[in-house]
Amino acid sequence: MKFRILSALSVSAMLSLPALAQLPRIVVEGAGAPQVFAQFADAVAAAQPNDKIYISGGTFTYTSNLQITKPLHVIGAGIHPDSTQVTGVTTLQQTGGNTAQPLRIMDAASGSTFTGIRFVSLDAQQGSYALYFGTTNANDDVADVVFQRCWFQGRVYLGLSGGTLIPTTTAFDECVFMGPLDAEGRSAVFTRCIISNGVNTITLTGLAGSSAVENCVVLGTIQSCNGVSIRNSFLRSNGGYASFSCANCTFQNNLTPSATVTNTSPGAVLINNLVNVDPSTVFVSETDGFYQITDNLHMAPGSPGIGFATDGNDIGIHGTAAPYKPGAVPFNPHFRQATIAGGTNTNGELPVNIRVAAQPN
Numbered sequence: 001m002k003f004r005i006l007s008a009l010s011v012s013a014m015l016s017l018p019a020l021a022q023l024p025r026i027v028v029e030g031a032g033a034p035q036v037f038a039q040f041a042d043a044v045a046a047a048q049p050n051d052k053i054y055i056s057g058g059t060f061t062y063t064s065n066l067q068i069t070k071p072l073h074v075i076g077a078g079i080h081p082d083s084t085q086v087t088g089v090t091t092l093q094q095t096g097g098n099t100a101q102p103l104r105i106m107d108a109a110s111g112s113t114f115t116g117i118r119f120v121s122l123d124a125q126q127g128s129y130a131l132y133f134g135t136t137n138a139n140d141d142v143a144d145v146v147f148q149r150c151w152f153q154g155r156v157y158l159g160l161s162g163g164t165l166i167p168t169t170t171a172f173d174e175c176v177f178m179g180p181l182d183a184e185g186r187s188a189v190f191t192r193c194i195i196s197n198g199v200n201t202i203t204l205t206g207l208a209g210s211s212a213v214e215n216c217v218v219l220g221t222i223q224s225c226n227g228v229s230i231r232n233s234f235l236r237s238n239g240g241y242a243s244f245s246c247a248n249c250t251f252q253n254n255l256t257p258s259a260t261v262t263n264t265s266p267g268a269v270l271i272n273n274l275v276n277v278d279p280s281t282v283f284v285s286e287t288d289g290f291y292q293i294t295d296n297l298h299m300a301p302g303s304p305g306i307g308f309a310t311d312g313n314d315i316g317i318h319g320t321a322a323p324y325k326p327g328a329v330p331f332n333p334h335f336r337q338a339t340i341a342g343g344t345n346t347n348g349e350l351p352v353n354i355r356v357a358a359q360p361n
Contacts, residue, residue: 024038
């Protein structure tokens with residue numbers, strides 16, 4: 001993690017910092033001159049294809065069924081309170097309509113990227129909709145969209161029922177899902193993600209094609225997938241199996257408290273998985289099967305997941321050569337901490353210490 005400390009800045013510069021925190025803004029930058037907006041929908045409408053939209057900390061609402069119809073690169077201030085103490089987390093939340101009318105990403109928006117954003121359903125409930133691809137079968141073939149260090153509070157759908165499997169895929173990297181994801185027969189790749197609808201629920205369903213779940217923590221059941229690679233992950237359910245009806249899927253080097261890795265899954269390949277694992281021995285802090293932001297998902301001392309992954313690292317989000325970052329620090333530089341004196345010193349200077357962090361990988 002890279003840090004910079006800045007001190008003894010001018011009064012005018014320092015007075016601008018609290019002002020920014022109190023007045024959330026969105027900046028569109030790209031093809032034309034930079035533009036500043038207060039509403040997310042206005043920023044989306046003004047942006048040109050492949051423009052960047054920078055969103056400050058704060059909650060930005062949008063009306064139901066807002067559509068993104070061009071490739072955009074949307075960058076927030078972060079999703080975790082620990083790494084956004086100055087700005088606050090960036091939240092996009094539906095207002096108005098009903099709980100099945102969230103933000104829509106259309107096929108014309110293929111190639112978009114999103115980082116450091118919380119997508120929240122109308123009522124912030126896990127059973128409501130937080131994000132949807134398309135509005136009809138004619139416009140839901142979204143391809144090559146990337147979500148990095150994003151949070152989804154509610155259901156996520158990667159298309160409509162009966163959609164056509166396309167060879168390109170959606171990527172989720174170091175994301176948190178508080179609610180189920182239904183791929184609707186699409187392909188997606190999940191790396192170092194927390195996928196949590198809770199024990200004894202369906203958490204991940206409908207994956208097909210070149211899909212993969214790598215170094216994830218899955219709190220719930222994986223169901224009705226086809227040809228998916230699932231490895232180096234913790235798979236928790238409250239029943240006798242960790243997955244159900246996952247035909248031709250490969251399960252490798254996973255841990256599960258269940259007695260069976262998969263049930264009713266013709267063609268499934270099982271390689272070096274551990275079953276009947278005591279969940280209280282796996283993580284430093286996670287025992288109830290429901291994710292809380294205070295959970296610590298590092299491997300506990302003596303955990304069976306230590307060094308158990310196929311690459312010799314730990315299973316779960318803190319494995320791989322590039323582990324999940326504590327605090328989900330955004331890729332873009334951001335204010336981590338600001339200490340501003342109550343008055344000037346004897347030299348007429350306003351003492352200030354600002355901590356800026358950037359986490360590129």
